[in-house]
Amino acid sequence: MWGISYWAVPIFSSLVWLAMLIAMLTTWSVQGSPHYPSMDPNQRIAYISDVGAQGLKPLFIAMSAVTVVSLDLAFVLERWLRHKGKLTPNTSFWQKFYSVCSIIASIAGAAGLILLSIFDTLRHPHLHDGFLVLFIGGYIISAIFICWEYQRLGIHFREHSILRYSFWIKLTFILVELALAIAFGVTQNQKKYNAAAVLEWTISFIFFFYVLSFFIDFMPAVRSKHHQSRETEMDMAEQGGMPMGDGAANDGQYFRGNTNGHANGTNGYANANGHTNGHANGYTNGNGYTNGNGYTNGFSNGASGPGHIPKPADSAPLPSRNF
Numbered sequence: 001m002w003g004i005s006y007w008a009v010p011i012f013s014s015l016v017w018l019a020m021l022i023a024m025l026t027t028w029s030v031q032g033s034p035h036y037p038s039m040d041p042n043q044r045i046a047y048i049s050d051v052g053a054q055g056l057k058p059l060f061i062a063m064s065a066v067t068v069v070s071l072d073l074a075f076v077l078e079r080w081l082r083h084k085g086k087l088t089p090n091t092s093f094w095q096k097f098y099s100v101c102s103i104i105a106s107i108a109g110a111a112g113l114i115l116l117s118i119f120d121t122l123r124h125p126h127l128h129d130g131f132l133v134l135f136i137g138g139y140i141i142s143a144i145f146i147c148w149e150y151q152r153l154g155i156h157f158r159e160h161s162i163l164r165y166s167f168w169i170k171l172t173f174i175l176v177e178l179a180l181a182i183a184f185g186v187t188q189n190q191k192k193y194n195a196a197a198v199l200e201w202t203i204s205f206i207f208f209f210y211v212l213s214f215f216i217d218f219m220p221a222v223r224s225k226h227h228q229s230r231e232t233e234m235d236m237a238e239q240g241g242m243p244m245g246d247g248a249a250n251d252g253q254y255f256r257g258n259t260n261g262h263a264n265g266t267n268g269y270a271n272a273n274g275h276t277n278g279h280a281n282g283y284t285n286g287n288g289y290t291n292g293n294g295y296t297n298g299f300s301n302g303a304s305g306p307g308h309i310p311k312p313a314d315s316a317p318l319p320s321r322n323f
Helices: 002-030 048-052 057-084 093-118 125-156 161-190 193-212 214-240 257-270 271-283 293-304
Strands: none
Touching: 002 048, 002 057, 002 193, 002 214, 048 057, 048 193, 057 093, 057 214, 093 125, 125 161, 125 193, 161 193, 161 214, 193 214
């Protein structure tokens, strides 16, 4: 059950973000692309913040918070899985340091998004712009540290191609989002608000794919969980097929855990009360094989172990020497 929830966290987070964007864009379009009070007089395309500052503000706040909180939970969960060895473990202090830095930066980015949704662009334009920078910058810095960690992990675990794929996906996100963020800032300063609005929507949709990409990172943990569960089921079936005991019915009776049985059987042969005393008493004391301390005692001791060795047939009696 927990194996499924590993990758469900980033998928859930990305779908919430996508649903919010679609709901806001659809609402603005269905309303006839209105010109909101927060928009510039020459602006025809609304920013996400313009739509969020109107009637959809509760939706904007709630879904933004759910998205970034669940995404940051994915960062923390990934760190925990690496610590537990369910994902490829960190091999140095610096890898752990990069991971912790990415979590801290993502928390800063999450705070930026939640605060910019609360302090909307209509009533708090300067605070809103500052928190927007914190949001975009926080997650770009977080992605940089993640790439740094994955690059070092990929050197030590070259056999895990998934680390390479994840590294390139996140590096692509960094380069594209950084370029778009710079272009957004330039067009905003040049008062090209329509172009800036298009860039903002583009940045937001690319962020959806970035969040979604984290489910790839959890796939090894899911496969590991399934593999361990399968092995456990096979062991239980193997042991449950017949009662486990010390007798010959045990699986692998002569090779697994039954050394004592054969050792005891061997002791039955090697016991001084066995063949040695039996023959000695038989020939020396004149009691022959009627002496109970002969073969009988020897094989009785051997049979005491879990690996019971059957008593061999008695030898033919020797001719009597009493006449």
